[in-house]
Amino acid sequence: MKKFKRTTVTAALPYANGPLHIGHVAGAYLPADTYVRYLRLRGDDIVFICGSDEHGVAITLGAKKEGVSPKAFVDKYHNLMKKAFQDFGIGFDIYSRTSQPVHYETAQEFFKTIYDQGIFLEETSDQYYDEQEGIFLADRYITGTCPKCGNTNAYGDQCEKCGTSLSPRELINPRSTVSGNTPVLKPTKHWYFPLDKYESWLKEWIVEGHKDDWKTNVYGQCKSWIDQGLQPRSITRDLAWGIPVPLAEGKGKVLYVWFDAPIGYISATKELKPNDWQKYWQDNDTRLIHFIGKDNIVFHCVIFPSMLKAAGKYILPDNVPANEFLNLEGEKISTSRNHAVWLHEYLEDFPGRRDELRYTLTSISPETKDADFTWKDYQSKVNSELSAILGNFVNRVMVLTWKYFDGKVPSAHELPGTNDHRKRILEKYQQAHNDLNASVKEMISALDDFRFREAQFQMMNLCRIGNKFLADTEPWKLAKEDMEAVSCILSYALTVVGNIAIACEPFLPDTAQNIKKQLNSTGIDTGWNAFWKKAELIEPLPESHQLGKAELLFRNIEDEEIEKQINKLKKPKAVEEVKPESAVKPLKETITIDDFTKLDIRVGTILTAEKMEKSDKLLKFTIDTGIDKRTVLSGIAKHYTPEEMVGKQVTLIANLAPRKMMGIESQGMILMAEDADGKLRLLQPNEAVNPGATVS
């Protein structure tokens, strides 16, 4: 394995359209922070980079919804996230944002560098432009008359009636479905990144080169993508919010958010290290690590590396330890349903208990598969692991030392094995020492491999071994007969406590500080980091050193506290505060009664229902419409089973042009209500009517 001189660690740039929840934390930021703390303790040269991702359509839509400017919108969430990270103790070297001037420059320069080599594909096409809204219209936001069959409601990409695929420009009398106005044709040019040209290189670099050192979920996902064949991706958009395309002919266009966002890592590094940022991005002795969630794998493993490769000079990620997702109480975390534990709310509800959340999230870290956070687990981990094992061990050693030695580190001289109980103590000491060193080694090796769950477990193991050592040697019994032995036992127990203070720092930084405070070790801890390089116990405390007061490290979580949290999940938020996405769709353009009467809406009865072969969404029905019995396909397989549909009355558009799907012609469209979560429900008359009943 290659030896690197320094490491650049990035954590996914969170999108600035909502607050952070524990899923974000467990997925990327906590493992990244743990890893970075470990590297720092080891004394490595490292930068830890993050920031808010602030561009893209979703931001402009969110801003519109809140009735503020995009800038004001991202300011709000950027500040919220930045504060939450800070309060939680994620130790970024910099938390920047993609609206920074330095990022504009960097992203534009990056674009230019690739552009100047003639790598981008350019494609100019006339596209419809809505002058009232000031936007270019995507194909399906345009309707008009089909040139082939005269259907007046053909879409920009396809005519429903005759089934031919169209381009918007073929439509006669096009209309914008956004404003209802007639759009004008304007030429627009876009730039494409030829991902396909990097296919063979990606195969070599990932499929062959990282077969063994990348996580299986990451590797599999990449391989799947590469094997499916890559295509050029457009990297510019006609949008007002974003980074302007740095070309004369790119006026009014911006870089696609996915293009500019990862460059944000580089910009933030520049901001942090204006003079030698290149060291962290363009030196082959630097190791680049991206911490992300699984939704970001393709971007960080395939697209961004290809961009870096195209730009030249840049190093490529050495590893991308992506996590899977975190569920909450058995269900997916959902922003719109407010089924989430928000980081800033946790910090308010559990002040001074950051390590408790860190510990729980690391112990269930979704490293190999989706994981589930439950408040009961949280309580159990805090009470029976942190408190009972770690907190208790440190406390009993402290208390014993105060009791027998007035809080001074006792002498650790050789204990002559002159009698049976002393021989036993020596034996137990030897066993503990071997076990402890084995755990330290395993912990460090797990940290090196991004196996944080295991690493943290080994850290706790130090406490378990410590507890066992005390139980095996029973210094409280020996106090009456052999203080020399007690002295040796407690001296060693304190050594273990000191090493725990060191070992727990990547996982439980506050606890590390608390233990150090109790040990009163400020000033004598200069050599402590040798622990990480030697990967074995060090001797942290000199003889006669005066300890601080014993205090409990953790307080148990009571049932009421978690009940409160569970109840909180059950209620949707009363006040609109954390619901960026669930808004109601805007009203469509006004139509006339004539438009409406063109529709022939009927009630029909479902006679038969079956699942379509090879389709996840389509169900195939025979419907008695009163007039005829016809075949209708509908994409509701995720919401209804065929069995429960038979016999039901449904509303359908009976005069919709037939349309072929997966080889079968559908003669009509069943009407469904769709709620904010995308759940579909049937529209039915509230009492049975005869098949063929009209709707008006």
Add this chain to the structure above:
RNA sequence: GGCGCGGUAGCUCAGGUGGUUAGAGCGUUGGAUUCAUAACCCAAAGGUCGGGGGUUCAACUCCCCCCCGCGCUACCA
């Protein structure tokens, strides 16, 4: 439907290249103990290793089929 990743004790998870009684932590039960937040220590019970075939002297570990979870993807008019 295609592709990818998972499905191991009540819970969270380990189990290179197949080989004696499948492991750990938490939980449960019993015991011991009192320095400690009834904590700690010891012990026990708990698993047809998603299901079914196959290869093999031998499979949790290899092959095939199926089921379930998650993700990407096609089909949602």
